[in-house]
Amino acid sequence: MPIRYLDAEAVRQAEAATGDLLTGGTLMRRASAGVAAVILRELRRTGGCYGRRVGIVVGAGDNGGDALHAGAVLARRGVACTAVLLAPEKAHQGGLAAYRNAGGRIDDALPEGLDLVIDGVVGIGGRGPLRQGAAAVFARLTPAESGGPLIVSVDLPSGVDADTGVVHDPAVRASITVTFGVPRNAHLLAAPACGRVEVVDIGISADAVTSNADAAPRLSSLTDAEVARCWPVPSPSDDKYSQGVVGVIAGSARYPGAAILATGAAVTATSGMTRYVGTAADEVVSHYPEVVAARTLDDVGRVQAWVVGPGAGTDDDALTVLRALLGTDLPVLVDADGLTVVAEHPELVVGRTAPTLLTPHAGEFARLAGAEVGADRLQAVADLATRWRVTVLLKGRITLVADPTGAVLGNDAGGSWAATAGAGDVLSGIAGALLAAGLPPQLAGAAAARVHAHAADLASRGAPIGASNLLGAVRPAIRDLRDTLSAG
Numbered sequence: 001m002p003i004r005y006l007d008a009e010a011v012r013q014a015e016a017a018t019g020d021l022l023t024g025g026t027l028m029r030r031a032s033a034g035v036a037a038v039i040l041r042e043l044r045r046t047g048g049c050y051g052r053r054v055g056i057v058v059g060a061g062d063n064g065g066d067a068l069h070a071g072a073v074l075a076r077r078g079v080a081c082t083a084v085l086l087a088p089e090k091a092h093q094g095g096l097a098a099y100r101n102a103g104g105r106i107d108d109a110l111p112e113g114l115d116l117v118i119d120g121v122v123g124i125g126g127r128g129p130l131r132q133g134a135a136a137v138f139a140r141l142t143p144a145e146s147g148g149p150l151i152v153s154v155d156l157p158s159g160v161d162a163d164t165g166v167v168h169d170p171a172v173r174a175s176i177t178v179t180f181g182v183p184r185n186a187h188l189l190a191a192p193a194c195g196r197v198e199v200v201d202i203g204i205s206a207d208a209v210t211s212n213a214d215a216a217p218r219l220s221s222l223t224d225a226e227v228a229r230c231w232p233v234p235s236p237s238d239d240k241y242s243q244g245v246v247g248v249i250a251g252s253a254r255y256p257g258a259a260i261l262a263t264g265a266a267v268t269a270t271s272g273m274t275r276y277v278g279t280a281a282d283e284v285v286s287h288y289p290e291v292v293a294a295r296t297l298d299d300v301g302r303v304q305a306w307v308v309g310p311g312a313g314t315d316d317d318a319l320t321v322l323r324a325l326l327g328t329d330l331p332v333l334v335d336a337d338g339l340t341v342v343a344e345h346p347e348l349v350v351g352r353t354a355p356t357l358l359t360p361h362a363g364e365f366a367r368l369a370g371a372e373v374g375a376d377r378l379q380a381v382a383d384l385a386t387r388w389r390v391t392v393l394l395k396g397r398i399t400l401v402a403d404p405t406g407a408v409l410g411n412d413a414g415g416s417w418a419a420t421a422g423a424g425d426v427l428s429g430i431a432g433a434l435l436a437a438g439l440p441p442q443l444a445g446a447a448a449a450r451v452h453a454h455a456a457d458l459a460s461r462g463a464p465i466g467a468s469n470l471l472g473a474v475r476p477a478i479r480d481l482r483d484t485l486s487a488g
């Protein structure tokens with residue numbers, strides 16, 4: 001099953017479905033015990049618990065209650081805890097009593113020399129940026145990467161919106177985020193602000209959330225094993241045609257780069273056959289002799305899916321080609337220049353019944369949608385996909401792939417080395433090869449994004465890369481993912 005993420009409203013539904021567990025305080029006890037367990041493990045890993053120094057920043061709601069209860073557990077284990085209450089009169093009463101009983105200190109400011117700070121300012125009830133008091137406390141801390149305390153956020157880094165993942169300014173930047181039962185949208189959408197996310201089981205389930213067709217977009221992500229399992233593997237009876245032939249229309253004699261990268265990626269991603277159509281045919285074949293190339297659509301053999309657009313121009317000829325391809329009932333991936341043409345002629349794709357995958361970056365998305373992506377990327381991509389009834393892959397550090405029902409698969413690249421010229425052409429080639437192999441467009445896009453991100457990571461290892469390096473690492477990336485199946 002893909003990993004499901006919930007918005008704040010859905011989290012509250014899932015909590016409410018536990019009845020007595022919520023009202024009797026059991027959920028909070030479990031949640032705070034989970035926070036304490038993660039922190040104790042971290043302290044033990046870095047030298048032990050006794051005498052270690054932990055600060056706790058406590059807001060006005062239950063998030064602060066979690067932090068105080070966790071502080072009580074830590075204090076009993078000999079950890080020297082100091083809490084700052086941002087709104088003393090509203091601090092969670094039960095949590096405060098437990099914390100005081102365990103010997104926890106309360107002060108107006110955090111002391112120097114802390115090992116770790118618990119961010120219990122706000123969780124799913126938070127709105128907007130950190131308010132002044134909390135902002136001042138966190139501003140005084142030395143960042144963890146410069147030797148300052150580790151920051152552990154309870155549920156969410158405060159100042160990060162649970163539903164949209166918008167990282168307000170200021171917001172907490174966590175080393176670790178401990179959440180409860182089911183991850184929230186922000187744990188994927190704002191992954192860089194969350195650090196490592198630990199999901200503690202408190203006995204709630206996403207299954208308890210009532211689905212509502214008009215509700216907010218549903219966000220999930222694939223596990224590595226799911227990506228590996230969907231990757232096409234030739235069976236004993238397969239031949240070069242039966243695994244899916246992908247046709248690539250990209251680049252030109254003058255600008256062959258996009259043609260080479262997109263076609264090379266298609267060659268590398270699956271063992272099906274790759275055709276190329278365009279004026280860069282000679283350059284493509286000189287790089288990849290296995291590609292069957294033609295100069296025009298009239299000369300090309302059959303394919304099971306098309307990739308069209310990268311570096312393919314935006315003139316009348318490009319429009320004619322797009323009209324021809326999108327008029328078939330084959331799966332088509334449209335990228336780059338192709339998207340510029342589609343933005344002018346949405347009728348080419350809107351409501352198309354054959355699988356259609358559009359792969360814009362933010363600028364191309366704005367041209368397609370007629371408005372900037374804005375802060376709420378999840379809603380924006382789901383809106384365009386449902387409005388046009390196509391699958392839309394919005395590129396970025398967090399890639400979002402929305403299907404025509406508004407369900408979204410997200411992928412955190414885990415780094416941004418893939419933000420380099422030509423990397424998008426590689427993504428198109430990978431996703432197009434998966435379409436040709438018969439994967440539905442959302443799965444093709446999300447699986448391609450995962451392999452692309454892993455390839456960037458493998459190629460980079462902390463140093464800048466070009467798209468050719470990324471392409472060269474696609475095969476090891478697929479191998480790594482497939483290895484997770486035998487490892488599991």
Ligand SMILES: NC(=O)C1=CN([C@@H]2O[C@H](COP(=O)(O)OP(=O)(O)OC[C@H]3O[C@@H](n4cnc5c(N)ncnc54)[C@H](O)[C@@H]3O)[C@@H](O)[C@H]2O)[C@@H](O)CC1
Binds near residue numbers: 027028029159180
């Ligand atoms: N309901 C439950 O049984 C459970 C709740 N849990 C915790 O409870 C949290 C939700 O608690 P609440 O609904 O009380 O909400 P929060 O504690 O997330 O925040 C609400 C409070 O913060 C204030 N606030 C909002 N935005 C702010 C900002 N930008 N700066 C400063 N203050 C701000 C609000 O005025 C309100 O007083 C979860 O995130 C989780 O940590 C967990 O203990 C699991 C069980």
Ligand SMILES: [K+]
Binds near residue numbers: 123
């Ligand atoms: K928090």
